Amino acid sequence: MGTPEPNTGLERLYREAGWTLRQFAQEVNRIGTERGTPLKYREPSVHQWLKGHMPNEDVRPLILEALARKLCRPVTHSEAGFPPPPAEESRGLPGTVEGLLDLGRQGMNPSRRSVLGVALFSVALTVPNWPDVVGRMESVQKGEAQRIGMPDVQSVIAMTERLSDIDDQFGGRTARPMAAAYMVNTVAPYLSADAPDNVRKAMMAAASDLSYLTGYMAVDEGIHGMAQRYYLKALELAGASEDHLTYCTTLRGMSVQAVDLGHGAEALRLADAAAAASPQAGPRMRAFLAGQQAHSAAQEGNSRTALQRIKEAEVAMDKAESQSKTFGSYNPSSLAYHVGQVRYELGDVKGSIELLKESDRLRPSTFRRTSIRYLSMLAERQLEVGHLESACETWGRVLDIYPLVQSGHCDRSIxxxxxxxxxxxxxxxxxxxxxxxRLVTPPRLLVHRT
Incomplete structure (x- = not known):
């Protein structure tokens, strides 16, 4: 074999990114770790790629994603001098019902987590705007298997609520396989069944909410690529059913996923899109959206916008709490968390500690996973300011709850x-x-300890 030709496409992107060889390797390794497949590339490997040696097929998407994140735009295989991906990966997203079936079947067996984990979180994901998905009834095809009515819709709504309760109490690893099986065995057939238009719209709205919830559970497990796919299906179904609330809720969830992974710019873009798409939102939703915008802006170092959005969130929450019979997942505990995150991102560690304590005081005890995550965050920040005894006390509370929850987020906190x-x-x-x-930590979380 002769010496390969230099990869001028990859070289051009590398120069545009302004990286050193070491920085390029580190970004690829970071995305590999995020995906659940840690890598150890160093400068010589990047040098070889630029000289024309082709990276392994499973590493190429990570290289493209690293460049996309740095350049803030999609990067294609051909642009980077790579051969096109296999045909089955380049067909685009399948139809709504077919896509839900594929996702659900992949997720029904929790033992396949190592396979699911290879899905890649992408900042270059194309998110459909509301006008592009609203009213697209053709995305769901009628079948002749059965005829459904509003009682079937109500059953899906009720089951989604129960699954959400299980998720809150016991974590995504417990609830997501159940949600996936329900999607495959019950909801997808309902979507393909014959029904009056009002029932079909209501069923698609219910399925959208379930798809969003399942994506949220996948985030909890750290299966971020799969979560994004569920979120996209939720957006499609929300548009088809003209369910503005779930559309905005899903965009907000995608923003939360992005900010927790450290992608502040993408998180802010998604939070802004959710806010722009919800002009008629009630005060509680406006508070959640503004709080998420504030956190994202603060992570980007935009203090002026962050503080402005936090003020808007506080005003909206005051209105929501003053109304009788209001309810929702965003509450004063959630707002205190967002204010604390803004304080932390802007450098006020002690202020963030007090807000996390306030969030804990206001949080319902049934939100076990959230308690573990945010108490762990509180302990880390107490340790950061040198309060070792306080941090140990807080972590002790975490250990009281941890055995009751099956959650990837909580595992990572432990x-x-x-x-x-x-x-x-x-x-x-x-x-x-x-x-x-050590008595309550699974051995798999201690494999790197001595």
Whole structure:
């Protein structure tokens, strides 16, 4: 074999990104870790790619994603000098019902998590605007299997509420396979059944809400690429059923996913899109959207916008709480969390600690997973300002709840706790916490410990 020709396309993108060889390798490795397949590329590998040696097929999407994140635009295989992907990966998204069936069947078996984890979170994902999806009834095809009515719609709504309760209490690893099986065995057939137009619209709205919830559960497990696919299906179904609320809720959820992964610019774009698409939203939804905009803007270092949006969120929440018989998942505890995140992103660590304490005080005890995540965050920040005893006390509360939850988010919080407390094991309180934690931590989370 002769010497390969230099990859001028990849070289051009590399120059545009302004990276060093080391930075390029680090970004690819970071995305591999995010996907659940840690990599250890270094400068020589990148040098070889630029000289024309073709990266492994499963690494090419990671390289494209790294460049897309840096350049803030999609990057194609051909642009980077790579051969086109296999045909089955380049067909585009399948139809709405077919796509839900594919997603559901992939997710019904929790033992396939290692396979699901290869899905890649993409900042270059094309998100449809409301005018592009509204009223698209042709996205769901009628079948002759059965005829459905409003009682069937109500059953899907009720089941989604129960699944959401299970998710809140026990985590996504428990609830998501159940949701996937329900989607495949019940909801997808309903979507293909014969029904009056009003029933069909209502069923698509109910399916949209379930698809959003299942995507949220996938985020909890760390299966971010699959979560994005569920979110896209939720957007399609929300548009087909003209369900503005679920459309905006889904965009907001996509923004939360992005900001938690550290993609502030993408999170702000999605939060702004959700706010722009919801001019008739009630005060509680406006508070949630403004709070999410504030967190995203703060992560980007835009303090003026962040503080303005937080003020809007506080005003909207005051209106929501003053109305009788109002309800919703965004509550004063959620707002306190957002204010705390803005404080932290803008450098006020102590202020964020007080807000996280306030969020904990206001949070319903049934939200176990949220409690574990945010108490863990509180402990990390208490340790950051040197309050070791307080951090250990907070982590002790986390350990009280952790055995009750099956959650990827919570697993990652516990793994982080082990790493952060290890340097302080000469302290009696820290040592007691560490020993107690070992009793409830799954061995797979300790494989890298000694």
């Amino acid at each position: 793994a982080a706790m082990h790493s952060r407390i290890r340097p302080f094991l000469k302290n009696h309180t820290a040592r007691d916490l560490f020993e107690r934690a």
